[in-house]
Amino acid sequence: xxxxxxxxWLLYFLIFLTCPAFLLxxxxxxxxxxxxxxxxxxxxxxxYCSIGFTLLLFIxxxxxxxxxxxxxxxxxxxxxxxxxxxxxxxxxxxxxxxxNTLVPSFHMDKDFMLIVTGLVGAIISPYLFxxxxxxxxxxxxPLALNKKVIKRNTILAxxxxxxxxxxFAVLIMYFIILTTGTILHDHGIRNINSIHxxxxxxxxxxxxxxxxxxxxxxxxxxxxIIPVLSATISYIIMEAFDLKAGLSKKLKxxxxxxxxxxxxxxxxxxxxxxxxxxxxxxxxTTILYGVTAPFLIGIILxxxxxxxxxxxxxxxxxxxxxxxxxxxxxVVNLLVLGYFMFLH
Numbered sequence: 143x144x145x146x147x148x149x150x151w152l153l154y155f156l157i158f159l160t161c162p163a164f165l166l167x168x169x170x171x172x173x174x175x176x177x178x179x180x181x182x183x184x185x186x187x188x189x190y191c192s193i194g195f196t197l198l199l200f201i202x203x204x205x206x207x208x209x210x211x212x213x214x215x216x217x218x219x220x221x222x223x224x225x226x227x228x229x230x231x232x233x234x235x236x237x238x239x240x241x242n243t244l245v246p247s248f249h250m251d252k253d254f255m256l257i258v259t260g261l262v263g264a265i266i267s268p269y270l271f272x273x274x275x276x277x278x279x280x281x282x283x284p285l286a287l288n289k290k291v292i293k294r295n296t297i298l299a300x301x302x303x304x305x306x307x308x309x310f311a312v313l314i315m316y317f318i319i320l321t322t323g324t325i326l327h328d329h330g331i332r333n334i335n336s337i338h339x340x341x342x343x344x345x346x347x348x349x350x351x352x353x354x355x356x357x358x359x360x361x362x363x364x365x366x367i368i369p370v371l372s373a374t375i376s377y378i379i380m381e382a383f384d385l386k387a388g389l390s391k392k393l394k395x396x397x398x399x400x401x402x403x404x405x406x407x408x409x410x411x412x413x414x415x416x417x418x419x420x421x422x423x424x425x426x427t428t429i430l431y432g433v434t435a436p437f438l439i440g441i442i443l444x445x446x447x448x449x450x451x452x453x454x455x456x457x458x459x460x461x462x463x464x465x466x467x468x469x470x471x472x473v474v475n476l477l478v479l480g481y482f483m484f485l486h
Contacts, residue, residue, distance in 0.1 A: 147451055152441070153382055159437060160268050161375055163430040167269070168371045168406055169413035170423035172196060175364035177337040177420060181357040189414045195364065196407050203369055204400055208390035212277070215369070219310070221362030224355045225317040229324055239320065252482040256429060259479050262472060263431025265312065268438050269374045274304065276377040276388065335419045368407065376402040436472040439465065 172192050179191030186194075203211065248254070326334070334340045341356050373389060376399050380387045387399030413423065443465050446457040457465070 147445075147448065156438070156441070157378060157382060159434050160272070161378065163427055163434065164269055164371050164375050165406060165409050166423060166430070167427040168368060168410035169416075169418075170420050170427055171364050171367050171371070172407070172410040173413040173418075173420035174337050174360060174424065175368070176414070178341075178357045178360035178364070181338065181341050182354075182361075189411075192411055192414060195361070196368070196411055199365065199368055200404055200407055203373070203389065203403060204393050208388070211369070211389060215366055218362050218365050221359050222310075222314045224359040224362075225314050225321065228355055229317060229320045232325060234324060239324070242323075243316075250478075250482075252479075255475070255479040255482050259432035259475060260425055260428035261432075262475060263428040263433070263435060264315065266435045266439070266468075266472075267428075267431050268434055269371055271438055271442060272374045272378055273370050276374070335421055337420065339421075368410070372403045372406040372410075375406045376400075432472075433476060436469055436476065439469050439472065443469065 172195070173188070175195050176188035176190075176192030179195060180186060180188040183191070202214075206214070326332070326340070337360060376387070379402055380399055385398060387396035391399070393400055413420070443457070443462070445451055446465075447462065449456060
């Protein structure tokens with residue numbers, strides 16, 4: 143779509159802007175997946191756990207039909223509900239939690255702004271723009287797609303799906319923050335460099351159950367993110383060169399598409415040899431997302447109001463006002479971050 147209606151340089155700018163961050167994210171998650179596997183099976187080194195999980199995921203992506211893969215991923219999402227349990231494995235001050243939830247604290251310094259930028263990047267992750275679009279196309283009727291006739295009910299169903307998914311994601315994020323703040327931070331544990339560090343810190347505070355649940359939910363999260371990220375990279379590259387492919391196609395029909403997914407996963411496994419902290423790599427990824435997201439939101443707003451592309455499904459006034467408001471907030475955040483990084 144971008145290639146058809148916008149200058150070619152914009153397409154390559156998007157690839158340059160997003161794919162390196164996606165690869166770093168894959169590497170960080172694969173490394174974390176290996177560490178989580180090692181927590182449950184201590185006799186297996188993290189590297190072997192990462193390779194094993196990666197191979198398993200690649201085989202599932204290749205062999206399973208798209209709709210079955212999506213259904214499995216939706217059920218895997220249920221493991222994220224564990225995040226809502228862990229904070230309450232230890233006594234909590236409910237009043238204090240509500241007060242700090244409704245009245246957050248602010249610290250105008252570089253570290254705080256980096257975390258805010260990372261939080262924004264985690265909420266509005268750029269890969270979701272590409273994945274959501276590609277996955278919706280996969281589910282559309284090919285005949286209707288070729289004729290560019292999409293019923294309004296389909297659009298409304300997409301919106302409902304996105305809103306419910308976003309609500310679920312933010313809810314889970316809230317409980318992750320709650321766990322970190324009330325179990326780790328309140329007990330003086332503020333230097334976590336790996337998943338192993340976090341799990342070991344949780345074990346004496348939340349008990350063996352929190353240790354096991356933490357490991358399981360990390361693996362479940364990895365099984366969700368890695369296929370999405372690797373497929374997103376492949377979607378971007380294939381569409382950039384007008385090579386039509388997708389997860390709904392079999393291996394013999396889209397060899398290059400699946401090859402790119404495999405290469406992306408292999409790059410991810412290289413994280414173990416780079417000796418980069420998986421937690422720091424993940425934090426750097428979310429910060430990069432927070433920096434790049436405003437550019438993508440600006441482009442999406444323009445596309446959403448382009449009559450040649452959207453036709454009668456262009457953004458309404460409320461969508462434009464809310465989108466522009468969020469864009470302004472994100473740009474202001476970047477300006478403040480730039481001030482503390484380079485001028486303060």
